[in-house]
Amino acid sequence: MTEATRRERLRAETEREIRQAARALLVERGRDAVTLRAIARELGITAPALYRYYDSHEALLRQLCDDICADMATELYASLAADTSGQVGCQVRAVCRSFRRWALAHPQEFALVFASPRDPLGADQFGSVFLSLAGRLIASNLVANHADDEVPEVLHEDLVRFQQVLMDAVSVHGVTIENDVLNLGKIYHVVQSWVRLYGHVALEVFGRFPFAVSNPEPMFDSMLDQMLTDIGFQETPDSSGG
Amino acid sequence: MTEATRRERLRAETEREIRQAARALLVERGRDAVTLRAIARELGITAPALYRYYDSHEALLRQLCDDICADMATELYASLAADTSGQVGCQVRAVCRSFRRWALAHPQEFALVFASPRDPLGADQFGSVFLSLAGRLIASNLVANHADDEVPEVLHEDLVRFQQVLMDAVSVHGVTIENDVLNLGKIYHVVQSWVRLYGHVALEVFGRFPFAVSNPEPMFDSMLDQMLTDIGFQETPDSSGG
């Protein structure tokens, strides 16, 4: 079973500790505190030893981003699994609320992953839960049919590309969608929903609303309701008839 | 006229050069390059001399934020002044487009000011142009009357506070608004517009759309149209009948 040699086991363990220490430093003392020397100090080794595991400080930060994305995805999936209603609308609400809660609880991680002018993000981890959920939402046929010609033609090319991304994301979970169900109008509304979800969460995390918000949660819920309404979602939010 | 003594003039000049050097470093080489020693090197002085002007590196960064906000506000006001249509709808579009253009042209500045988990921003500079424009938009009576009871009651307290902020922002420009014109429904929609504007711009600057967008500009314009429609704006976008 344990094909791993002693040395390999130790190496894996050390790498785990490095990631853990880096994460703790980010959470507790901010991005600038994630320092090779601080990590090494935490492990009781010297800084150059870390170069046996990562090419550079930057590479380590990239790994940290991936870890954060993976953890966030796990949390979002958990909140999805915890929803027993079977109603897509409830699932969408659950995941969006979970995203907001995660971002507020992990502002440093959120800033690093979602608000850095860096490389376009190893999105493999990040998007999958959103994408598959968005795909399922659309496939559920509970979304109103938005005519394609509502969407400006210049956007078609990009939206078709996103359509493919969505279909790939869903097909990973064994579901296939007919092309005509996933029309451009719906896809456009999914993008607009992401704009609003991200916008609200980022503004709240960074405190950039134009006034002091004492009750952000109901404001978020209200935005969520409006979002689902605008997307043409036809499920009754509170009834259990499904 | 020049009450300033020679020493005061020199000091002011040096401070100007410090800010200028800091700004150039941020733009050309990123946040982490804005270093006391690098700034000093640029001015041909030594790093400790900067402590005669700023208490710390962090204080200098704060000043930098303020400068950025002021410059951005200048640019937004310029684009507002450049609009000769006299139509509020065109002005809103002009300012929103200007905000997007500025953010894309100054990603480092945008990240520093709008996407840092820091203190709540010396918003004096930042918001004023948005706020006064939002106030005027509402006061123009071109926005549909949204009934107050559309807005969940838990939000009323916060929105009333924002109402006051808006009225203050507009009154600085010598305009006063009757209380009933600036109703909570409208105010709520202004907040939602900021969510969408900020969301789109930040996603574009940080490259966090869930797919590669080759044509972001028409997507932004489309979002802007939708935003103005949702806010109940009743001015025809292209006619000049006013």
Add this chain to the structure above:
DNA sequence: GAACTCTTGTAAACACCGTTCACTGAAACC
């Protein structure tokens, strides 16, 4: 104009940072 204070700069030092390099010693392999 001399004596004085205030201000703006300096150089040296401290502790920290990322990174490189020559090295050691133990694990793994043949």
Add this chain to the structure above:
DNA sequence: GGTTTCAGTGAACGGTGTTTACAAGAGTTC
């Protein structure tokens, strides 16, 4: 047992923010 592989060390280099003691010019007072 001899050899190779490799995680770790210590010293070093140039960079950072910050503090300290000190110099020298600007402005002020007599």
